[in-house]
Amino acid sequence: MTEDPTPTPLSFDDLGLDESLVQVVRALGYETPSPIQGQAIPALLKGGDVVGLAQTGTGKTAAFALPMVQRLDPGSSKTQALVLAPTRELALQVSEAIQSYSSGTGLKVLPVYGGQSYGAQLSGLKRGAQVVVGTPGRVIDHLERGSLDLSALEMLVLDEADEMLNMGFAEDVERILADTPEYKQVALFSATMPPGIRRLAKRYLHDPQDISTPQATRSTTNVRQRWMPVSHHNKLDALTRVLEVEQGDAMLIFVRTKSATEELAEKLRSRGYTVAALNGDLAQAQRERTVGQLKSGVIDIVVATDVAARGLDVDRITHVVNYDIPHDPEAYVHRIGRTGRAGRSGDAIVFVTPRERGMLKSLERVSGRTVEQMAVPTPDEVNAKRADRFAGSITTAMGNPQFSSYKELVEQYAQQHDVDMTDIAAALAVMSQDDKEFFLRPDPPQEKREPRERREPRERTERPSSDGMAVYRLAVGKRHKIRPSMVVGALANEGGLKRSDFGKITIGIEHTLVELPADLPDAVFDALSGTRISGRKIDLQPDAGRPGGERKKPYTKPAGRYAKSSEKSSSKPAGKDKKPRHKKD
Numbered sequence: 402m403t404e405d406p407t408p409t410p411l412s413f414d415d416l417g418l419d420e421s422l423v424q425v426v427r428a429l430g431y432e433t434p435s436p437i438q439g440q441a442i443p444a445l446l447k448g449g450d451v452v453g454l455a456q457t458g459t460g461k462t463a464a465f466a467l468p469m470v471q472r473l474d475p476g477s478s479k480t481q482a483l484v485l486a487p488t489r490e491l492a493l494q495v496s497e498a499i500q501s502y503s504s505g506t507g508l509k510v511l512p513v514y515g516g517q518s519y520g521a522q523l524s525g526l527k528r529g530a531q532v533v534v535g536t537p538g539r540v541i542d543h544l545e546r547g548s549l550d551l552s553a554l555e556m557l558v559l560d561e562a563d564e565m566l567n568m569g570f571a572e573d574v575e576r577i578l579a580d581t582p583e584y585k586q587v588a589l590f591s592a593t594m595p596p597g598i599r600r601l602a603k604r605y606l607h608d609p610q611d612i613s614t615p616q617a618t619r620s621t622t623n624v625r626q627r628w629m630p631v632s633h634h635n636k637l638d639a640l641t642r643v644l645e646v647e648q649g650d651a652m653l654i655f656v657r658t659k660s661a662t663e664e665l666a667e668k669l670r671s672r673g674y675t676v677a678a679l680n681g682d683l684a685q686a687q688r689e690r691t692v693g694q695l696k697s698g699v700i701d702i703v704v705a706t707d708v709a710a711r712g713l714d715v716d717r718i719t720h721v722v723n724y725d726i727p728h729d730p731e732a733y734v735h736r737i738g739r740t741g742r743a744g745r746s747g748d749a750i751v752f753v754t755p756r757e758r759g760m761l762k763s764l765e766r767v768s769g770r771t772v773e774q775m776a777v778p779t780p781d782e783v784n785a786k787r788a789d790r791f792a793g794s795i796t797t798a799m800g801n802p803q804f805s806s807y808k809e810l811v812e813q814y815a816q817q818h819d820v821d822m823t824d825i826a827a828a829l830a831v832m833s834q835d836d837k838e839f840f841l842r843p844d845p846p847q848e849k850r851e852p853r854e855r856r857e858p859r860e861r862t863e864r865p866s867s868d869g870m871a872v873y874r875l876a877v878g879k880r881h882k883i884r885p886s887m888v889v890g891a892l893a894n895e896g897g898l899k900r901s902d903f904g905k906i907t908i909g910i911e912h913t914l915v916e917l918p919a920d921l922p923d924a925v926f927d928a929l930s931g932t933r934i935s936g937r938k939i940d941l942q943p944d945a946g947r948p949g950g951e952r953k954k955p956y957t958k959p960a961g962r963y964a965k966s967s968e969k970s971s972s973k974p975a976g977k978d979k980k981p982r983h984k985k986d
Contacts, residue, residue, distance in 0.1 A: 416442045419471055425502060426467070428689075430713065435460035440612045442468055445588060450609035452602050453590040465558050465588045466499045469532065472556070475507035478529025479553040483581070485574065487564040489514035489536055489894055490657060490728055495560060496534040497659075497681030497708045508532060513539045513549075515928055516897020523548050536894045537565065537573035538932060544580055554581050562591040562598050568890025569883065569934055571597060578605050623741035624721075626768060627775040628751045628761060635777075636724060636752055637665075641672055642778040643750065644702075645786050649719035651695060654704045655736050657725040662704045665724065669702060679705035679713075707732050713739060723751035728900060730763040737768070750775070756901040780843050791830070870904045871919035876940040878911045887934050888915055892941075895932045896925045914944055 411434055413423045434442065437455040444451050445468035455461045465484075473481045484499075486492040489512075496512035503510065511530035513522045515538055522539075526548050533540070533549065543549035557578070559565065565574060587606045591598050602609060631639045644652070656662055662678035669676045677691045677700050688709070694700045696715050705713070707727065718740045727733050733751070740747030751772070753761065765772050798804065811825055877883050885906045892898050892915070904916025929941050 411439045417446045418442065418467055421505075422467055422471055422502070425504060426463070429501060431463070435464075437461050437612065438464045438467075441465065441588070444610045444612070445469075445586065446471065448472075448586055450586060450606040451588045452594075452606065452609045452611050453588070454594055454611075454613040455590055455592070461560070461590045462495055462498045463502065465560075465590070466495075466502050469556055469558075470499065470503045470506060470508060473508060473531050475531060477531070477553070478509075480526075480530060480533050480549065480551060481553060482532045482556040482558070483540070483551060483554060483577075484532070484534040484558040484560055485537055485540065485565065485577065486534065486560045487536070487568050487570065487890065487894070488728065489516060489897070491561065492534050492536055493658075494706075494708045497706075499532055499534065501681060501708075503532075510534065513543060515539050515895030515932075516925075537570040537577060538891065538895045540577055541573055542931065544577070551581050554585050556586045556588070557581055559587070559589045559591075559601075562589050562601065563593045563595060566595070566597045566601075567886050568894075569887030570890065571601075572936055574601070623745060624737050624747045624749050624770075626737065626749045626751075626764075626770055626772045628753050628764075628772050629775050629777060630758075631752050631754065631777060633754050637668060639752065639777045640722065640724060641669075642783055643722065644669075644674065645783050646778040647720060647748065649748065650701070651698075651715065651717040652702045652720040652722060653710065653713070653715075653718050653736075653739050654702065654722045654724050655710070655727070656704060656706065657727075659706060659709075661725070662706060662709075666702075666704045669704070674702055675700045676702040676704060679703050679709045681706065681708050683709070707736065710736070710739060715739075716745070719745075719747055721747070721749045723749070726751055726753060726757050726760055726764075730760070730767040733764050734767050754901055756903075869919055870916045872914050872944040873917050873921075874942050874944040875913040875915065875934070876911075877934050877937050878909045878913055880910055881935045881937050883908060883913065883934050888913060891932055891934050891939065892917075892929065896929045898925065 413426050413431070413434055416434060416439065418426075437453055438460050441451055441453055441461070441464035445465060451465075453461060453464065455464075469482050484492075484495055486495055492512050492514045496510050499508075499510045509525075509528070509530045510532040511522070511525040511534070513526075513533060513535035515536060519542075522543070526533075526543065535543075540549065544551070559574065562574075565571070587609070589598070589602055589606065589609070629639060629643075640654070654665065656665060659680035659682055662680045666676045666678040677694065679688065679691055683691070691700070691703065692713065692715065695703055696717065698717065704724075721737050721740045723733065723736060727736065737747070737749035740749065751764065761772060811822070811829075814820065815822055815825060875888065885908065888906055888908075889900060889903055892903075893900060898917070902918055905914075906916070907914040926941065929939065932939050932941075
């Protein structure tokens with residue numbers, strides 16, 4: 402009996418998708434569906450509930466977005482699909498991905514998240530959005546305002562559900578689920594399946610299909626991985642030095658936001674580099690043109706976001722630079738997988754600020770390789786490369802058809818003015834520089850910090866904090882069963898803060914102290930005014946001092962651009978009904 406041949410891999414034509422969607426997927430660079438897509442898309446197209454166990458980077462966004470685009474009605478302006486994501490970065494990425502899949506269908510996709518003004522979100526909801534992608538806190542805000550109506554909801558997606566629970570959004574998720582129709586399609590995707598996720602699935606999903614997929618492929622065998630310690634404000638200078646010193650063909654630079662792609666690309670252009678931005682706002686024709694220019698060598702550098710770089714396969718890419726370190730370690734694997742293709746070697750460099758050092762172990766774990774430390778190239782290294790290139794350009798110019806004509810002119814000048822040919826060559830080189838300095842100046846010497854003298858304990862009660870940081874108090878603590886990850890999650894999502902903005906977090910019985918930047922803008926306080934953790938308002942305030950000690954003066958508006966205004970008066974006399982700010986732990 403003849404054995405059956407190896408089954409042909411699935412194609413997107415086999416999954417039940419409309420031909421127009423299959424064409425969109427192919428135009429975006431996808432060739433064959435990933436395991437999660439191959440299983441989830443047919444199940445969701447049939448209308449069933451799905452619980453997917455899948456790592457980030459396995460294509461799960463397309464797994465729920467493609468059936469969503471096919472099943473929704475663009476003729477109705479009502480919100481028919483809601484996607485909940487744990488972070489605003491993920492909400493934006495998912496929103497951009499759905500927009501790219503739904504191009505030309507008329508579907509409107511609206512991201513709603515903390516840290517963004519309500520105005521744009523309210524107008525978007527008023528105009529009508531068939532798909533809303535948001536963080537739990539901001540979605541609840543719109544439900545309470547009455548600006549978000551979920552009565553016509555047909556599909557609900559919980560993306561990275563385990564991360565949402567880890568960040569303390571369990572109650573918020575259940576609160577949102579309670580506002581949705583009883584009969585709707587639910588898709589839950591999670592990298593792990595802790596008991597909390599199973600309970601959630603059992604309570605809110607109807608006979609779901611369980612889908613489990615392997616972890617994302619680790620395509621990092623041929624990629625040398627290095628990390629560079631650099632402060633945030635020195636990133637651009639460090640990048641330009643890397644561009645001058647590293648030997649390669651083309652480079653892909655990753656940043657977190659669409660606006661950052663344009664800003665960084667423009668700064669690099671002003672420094673003489675051929676560079677283009679690649680983000681979700683580009684029309685498909687413009688994206689194809691940019692990728693084509695990168696392949697042909699018209700441009701050598703592309704600055705991109707994670708979503709925009711999906712499906713990008715260009716053999717010329719020898720270097721991937723993580724200008725902004727990804728919040729999700731799995732995204733790092735897929736970023737650096739853009740180089741070292743088809744057996745070639747590649748280089749991956751990640752810029753790491755002092756507050757991001759702790760993320761290195763996660764990057765090594767997901768990539769399965771050691772990430773070596775490298776130093777910012779020195780002025781001497783840069784100058785040596787410039788000198789080599791200068792010598793090479795002279796050799797190239799000697800082969801130019803116009804060389805003989807210029808040589809005669811130079812010889813005539815030397816005879817008429819009795820000038821050495823070397824001096825003339827140097828003068829021509831100066832002319833070519835257009836008054837720009839050719840060599841980098843040495844870096845200024847770093848100040849040596851004297852060792853601190855041992856001091857007697859201070860009587861001051863101010864809490865010590867890191868440079869540029871201040872201590873803030875939240876009105877939640879151990880009694881409310883909170884964890885540091887819940888504090889980071891709530892403040893990052895609703896206040897628009899980055900994880901690198903957080904310092905030490907100390908959880909007391911009734912309150913929590915957290916280090917944040919000392920110059921927090923007013924907008925952050927406004928965004929966090931209604932934020933809750935474990936159902937309790939956090940009431941973020943600058944910390945007044947150590948319990949039991951002498952109090953600092955009442956908080957007043959400081960000078961400066963980021964000063965937090967306060968309309969509260971501190972002249973109210975203390976009475977017996979006045980509650981203490983906190984209890985002594």
